[in-house]
Structure formats: structure tokens, C-alpha cells
Amino acid sequence: MTGVDERESPWRIHGMSVEGYRHRRQGLPCQDACAYTVSASVAVLAVADGAGSRPRSEEGSRLAVELAAEQFARRSAAAAECHPGEAVHELLEDAFHDVSKMFLDATGADAPDFATTLTVVVLAPGWLGHLTVGDGFVVLRAGAEDGERQFHLLPQAMAASEYSNETVFLTSPDAARWVHTDCVSDDGIDGVLLSTDGLVQAALNRSGGGALSPNTSFVDAVFRSLDTVTDNTHEGLATLLRSDRLTALNADDKTLLRAVLRARP
Template structure:
């Protein structure tokens, strides 16, 4: 899955984790991206492992998110950063959830999935998250080192770290988190599900969570080369996500969707 439009080079994939490969089960993660005019939308989703059709749910969620967010954002791309963007994100989330629930009907709980969306507009970046996906930005440098920034994540829905919220949760709207960032220095965006949290994020002694600079930097740099994403680059990313090193950290399904800004001429 790759694209080179709307000012961004985009590439990503979802792969089944070790447990699912071992048991012959489908990948329950999904990702999608699309663009319209100057706007690009990226979405990742993680189906609930305990639900029988969550692989279908995650695919439906990212497809609906790509369709609805790009349509609404393209129409409002000129909106100034701030409350108008937050309202756009929440209103579009409601659209997506309504169609998702109408499509899945009485069996909606069987399709339970998280959803994380990023909208890339010319003057702002919008972020919406339901569940435990995360987003890392590359922006600026300090002493010659690229700087990486973890966007705020939703507050935990329960006292246990493995509790999360899904689109089908009765009170999901209560836990929706949105951000609007206006920073022309942003030239890289990474979205992922929690299967990569141990590799892509680090926890400091004080308990704060920050990006793992060495991992994130390598992932972005491999997409910085101008031109279409090669088959070799696609194969290399698949090999990384299925590697023993990452599997040892987390055996769940893994999704990595990344975008780097094309060099301005």
C-alpha cells in the first residue's frame, strides 16, 4: 500500500502476528489511506482479539474513515487550525460510527475495533483516536538530530492497561480524543496499532512515554528517498514487522502506516 500524492509519500501495511500465523488466523489489524486535492487521510485499526469478526471490523473502519474524512476535510481544507478542525473530526467520527453500526447491525459487537485517523491538510494536521493506536510526528531538529513527538493518546478507559475502547463500545464517544497541530515543520507522520508500542515507544524513568528515536528515525528515513516506493522497500517493511526481534517484544498483529513530505522545489 503506497502513494505519492497530495504532497506526501505514503506507505504502510498490516501483518499478522506470531500467534495468528501459528494458529492460521487472519490479521485483525488494517490500514488505509487516500487523498483528494491537497488533503490526505491515513487510518489504522486494531480489531478486538476476542471478537469473531474483528478482522472484518478493522477493514471496514479504515475504509469508512478514509472515505468520510477525506470528503469532509477536502471541503474544509481552508478552515483555520483550532476549534473548526476539532469539530470537523468529531462530526466525521459520528458519520463513520453511524455507517459502521448500520452496516454491522445487530452483530456490531462481533466487529469491534479501534480506530486512529490523521488528516493532512495544507495548514494543519488533524488527529482522532478511539482506542490504543498512536501517532508519532517528525518535526524540526536539535543539535543536528531529528526530533520526534508522540501525540497525546486517549485517557485509559479502565484501571488495567489492556482495557481499551472500540467503535462499538456503548460509551465510545466519551473516549474520543482529537488534536489539531499547526506546524509547517512537520515532515513525517507515523500511525500504528499497539502491536508496535514496545518497539516504537519508550517509557522514561519518570513514567513519560516518548518515541523510540532510533526505531522511528529508521522507519522514516527508509521512505525519504524520492520516487515511488519500490518492491524492495515494501518487502523490507514486511520483513521488519514479522522479524524475530519485534515478535519477541510483542506477538500481536502489527500495523505501520507512514507518510513523509515530498521535498518542496
């Protein structure tokens, strides 16, 4: 989705969600979703992963990203000139409150059946805002060292407790408590990648101590494939996400939404 002609935005954006091997084998739909919106000054990107155990999570993930694209864009457009810092965190939290309220109002008493994670990035002049609830992740491309592009994993939301890896959903009790927000001010950012947990094994590396970091070869190739759009950009991403190589790493649904700065004339 988009608010203006995308060519007016400094960001080129592309992404998709595809059903994983398990869902293809069972004839089930993809329970991931992604959406974005752009204006002349702000771009909002959102991805969501519906809970596989919930009967209407496919609808929940779609509703979550649609509301997020709309509400985060509305809040951000009104405050696009704000300075990086606490004001951005407040903006993100206020937008999340709007999304959560509208989501729960729309789903009513059946809200748990629509359970989904949500990860959002706002690209505004001078800052990048990031909000996540659940296990989605964001990688930035910014700067270079010795001619090599540098990639940075933004901090992820906490688990429900230090003893549990259970995912927190938009519909979880006290979900706002587990929301994580970031504000990044770096003029060197020229690429942003959002994904659900279906691509963790491909896009991230885990150190011996358990810390995660970007898998440079994977994320570099994903960004470079969007730096120059070709006729098969969409088909190429679909082929990658459904490839045997990625399926062998993780059979879940997969979402990849990326944005790169357009080349300046």
C-alpha cells in the same frame, strides 16, 4: 486506496498490516488494518486493531479504516481551508460520528462481534488533525536540534476509567465519550507515523514515571526508509514487521502506516 494519482500529493505514503506470531502459529488472519486516501490538498491515514476476542474483528478493522478514509476525506475536503483550532476538532468529531453511524448501520445487532480500535490523521494545508479511540498511537517528525531530527508522540485516548487499562472500541457503549482529538499547526512537520499497539514496545520508550516517548532510533529508521523509495520498500517493511526482533517484543499483529513530505524540487 487513493483518490488521485499519488504523485499529485505532497505526501509519499506507505504502510501495511501483518499477522503476528500468535496468529501465524494458529493459522488465523491478521486482525489489524490500514488505509489512506489522498487528494490534491488533503491526505487521510487510518489504522485499526480488531479485538482479538471478537469473532469478526478482522472484518471490523477493515470496515473501520475504509469508512474513515472516505468520511474524513469528505469532511476535510469541504473544510480544507479552515484555520487550526476548534473548527478542526469539530470536523474530526463530525467525521467520527459519520463513521460510527455507518459502521453500526453496516454491522447491525452483531456490531460487538466487529469490535475494533481506530486512529486517524488528516493532513491538510496549515494543520494536522488527529482522532483516536482505543490504543493506537501517532508519532510526528518535526524540526531538528543540534542537527538531530526531533520526534513527538501525540497524546493518546484515555482508558475507559482511571482504574482500567481496558481498550475502548468503536463499538463500545458511549465510545464518543472516549474519543481524543488533536489539532497541530507546525510547518516543520515532514513525517507522520501511525501504528496499532503491536509496535508499542519497539516504537516507544517508557520512562521511570510511566510516560511514553518515541524510540528515536526505531522511528528515525522507519521514516528514513520512506524518504527515498526503492524497489524493496514494501518487502523491507514486511520483513521488519515480521522480524524475530519485533516478534520477541510483541507477538500481536502489527501495523505501520507512514507519510513523509516529498523532496521539493
